Amino acid sequence: MDKIVILDFGSQTTQLIGRRVRELGTFCEIVPFDRFPSEAPDVIGVILSGSPLSVYAPDALLPDLSGILDHYPVLGICYGAQLISFLSGGKVGNSGSREYGRALLNYVNRDCRLFDGIDAGSQVWMSHGDSVNSLPEGFIPAASTDSVRNAAFWNPERRIWGVQFHPEVVHTADGKRLLENFVVGICGSRREWSPDSFVETKVRELQAEIGDGKVILGLSGGVDSTVAAVLLNKAVGSCLTGIFVNHGLLRKNEFEDVLADYRKLGLNVKGVDASSLFLGALKAVENPEEKRKIIGRLFIEVFEAEAAKIPGVEYLAQGTIYPDRIESRNITGKVIKSHHNVGGLPEHLNLKLCEPLKWLFKDEVRSVGLSLGIPKHMLFRHPFPGPGLAVRIPGEVTPEKVHILQDVDDIFIRSLREEGLYDGIWQAGAILLPVRTVGVMGDERTYDYAVALRAVTSSDAMTADWASLPEGFLRRLSNEIINKVRGVNRVCYDISSKPPSTIEWE
Ligand code: XMP
Secondary structure (H helix, E strand, C coil): CCEEEEECCCCCCCCHHHHHHHHHHCCEEEEECCCCCCCCCCEEEECCCCCCCCCCCCCCCCCCCCCCCCCCCCEEEEEHHHHHHHHHHCEEEEEEEEEEEEEEEEEECCCCCCCCCCCCEEEEEEEEEEEEEEEECCCEEEEEECCCHHHHHHHHCCCEEECCCCCCCCCCCCCCHHHHHHHHHHHHCCCCHHHHHHHHHHHHHHHHHHCCCCCEEEEECCCHHHHHHHHHHHHHHHEEEEEECCCCCCCCCCHHHHHHHHHHHCEEEEEEEEEEHHHHCCCCCCCCHHHHHHHHHHHHHHHHHHCCCCCCCEEEEECCCCHHHHHHHHCCCCCCCCCCCCCCCCEEEEEEEEECCCCCCCHHHHHHHHHHHCCHHHHCCCCCCCHHHHHCCCCCCCCHHHHHHHHHHHHHHHHHCCCHHHHHHCCCEEEEEEEEEEEEEEEEEEEEEEEEEEEECCCCCEEEEECCHHHHHHHHHHHHHHHHHHHHEEEECCCCCCCCCCCCCC
């Protein structure tokens, strides 16, 4: 399949470049700036990303591009454009002040194919400290703005293009068109990438890789592990055993409901109820990190014990997706986020790792799920943390508190669905506060728990805003919770954004 390779120089928007290329129906791989694949028969073009660094910085990333330039069509974005210029003998300089934000193209060279259908006046998004002051030999200006003369340039003979602005962000009005001009017009992509084609190819690959080997997969009810399981089931059927561990900290009825959903999908799944083991181990533990560690350790122990009961297992499958792997990498020395799926599997398991979704972005996982016939309610559910309700019960976790919180959470989530608010929210849940407060019910004084409700909007959980839920909805919800859930007499709504607050309370 035709493929664009994106060399990552550590920009915050490298993933977005990948998203845009995929939206153009073209497969792409994001690789570290110095890891261009040595065998690359399907590569039709290369994009160099931006970077927080300057080409003159002592720690500048200056890979040898001789195997790429003049071999493939190349598009450099921001740092990528400066790098091309720098390596080809042009002059890159500090533009005096960091230029950040909207600018308008005041000139477009009509001979440049990158700008087919894009006219002067089009808005672009700049984010840079350096710019290309004088072009290398053979390069021609392609577009300018008031403050950047060489906002875009190209070398027609060598099939190299550079843009100082960021076509991958939505603020560049014709960014999608520009990338299409490169990927389809210049590189000649046949646009073969689609959820259906992915399923077809991946099923064949998995059959070739696994044959009749046995595979185990930890299922959580989450989107990624569900899609991975259904894909593997299509490829190798009963060779796959899914293991779904109930740690007793799931949502109300979640274990039974999700198991029933899995069975309807024809999956071979073993449900393991280890609630009392987990809740027993959490007794009297108050420290949030300690809780997480206990749950993580027991989870692996239970999973391994179940895996050991299946003879001849060769593969451990995981629902790792592309952003998990990109976020975990470290291009410029600044780790953005480490991820629990990545970091290798315990060696003593002696299993081969199988990650069928490792090239997919989250929305592509959902599209592949739809193509596989997985019901929407399983694919478009809110994220839920691995340690479950334990991180929503500050202080000691007891079976009584879990039960109360499950009831509150159930009313909250059901109400969001009934009022049509669920899909507009990234994530919602309730927190049981470790305080009791005084109230009155009828003629009686009560002394019960307070709960907090949290609902946020977000696109990736890295930042989040509290969701502005309708007042009438909150009023009805609070009444229902206090009237129906024994042990709760007060409801608060969390109005903190991330940062500085996190989505979970622990
Ligand atoms: P925070 O609380 O850091 O959460 O703003 C960001 C996203 O990550 C989820 N989360 C977790 N997921 N194990 C998980 O699998 C965890 O320990 C964990 N902690 C937080 C959280 O629900 C949100 O979606």
